[in-house]
Amino acid sequence: MTSSRDDDALGWAGDDDPTLVSGGAAAVERTPAPTADTTAVDAPADRDSATPDTATPDTATPDTDLPDGWAVTGSPGGYVDAPEEPATLSSPALxxxxxxxxxxxxxxxxxxxxVxxxxxxxxxxxxxxxxxxxxWLAIAAPAVWFASSYWLTRGKPRLRWTWLILGAVLLAPLPFIAGTGGL
Structure with a gap:
């Protein structure tokens, strides 16, 4: 005995909206950018072409208000490319x-x-x-090494692991391990 109330608990209102795109920015499809070769054929026939709010092909300008990281490529369709997404880490790497x-x-x-x-x-x-x-520099060295190794090796996982493991060997706290000092 199933009811539609049980099925309602498994979804959100608006899940079937066709304008929603799942998958974040990686799933955004390439859409054609406005080009200067747009003709007046695309405009509705009942509009007056002499009105000042319509642009002619000679005065049309490409959209220059693109978000950071977006660019119009020189591809034949004049497509707008989405910014590159950084590669995500796998679970073992994380x-x-x-x-x-x-x-x-x-x-x-x-x-x-x-110290x-x-x-x-x-x-x-x-x-x-x-x-x-x-x-104080010795105290700060491990944190600075980790942060700089992580930041400076973006997109190069083998180099990142090499530097992080090298730092783990080189920055061992020898005064603490050897027990030197007054205690």
Missing amino acids: IGLGILAGVYLLYTIGWFIG GRLTSGLTDPLGQFMFSLGT
Whole structure:
């Protein structure tokens, strides 16, 4: 015993609207851009061609108010191309990236704790300043390495993984691991 009320719970109002496109910007079909060779044949026959609100082929201009990333190509139809969508990460790649991000976060915490254990035997102000600057840069290094590796290697997954794994090896918090310092 099924009723239409049960089927109503599985859909939204307007699901059958033909103007809706599913799939985001990747599913948008190519549509012809306005061209200068449009003739008055396309206009309704009952309109007066002498009215000022209609454009003639000589005065028609292509649409220049396109969104950023959209361009009119030199293709024969004058089609408007949608902007390229960045490639999405697969589930294993996303999990691996999350694990590496966690490792870099732990490295930042490890550097913070490890550097906090170090003492400076320097007495001059310049030496103390340089030691303090070096410790703060060491703390920030894992986060900066992860962010710059991720941002600078867009579209190059092998290079991204290479740099992220190299950073995980090079940026290990040695003062924390070795236990150097006053505690």
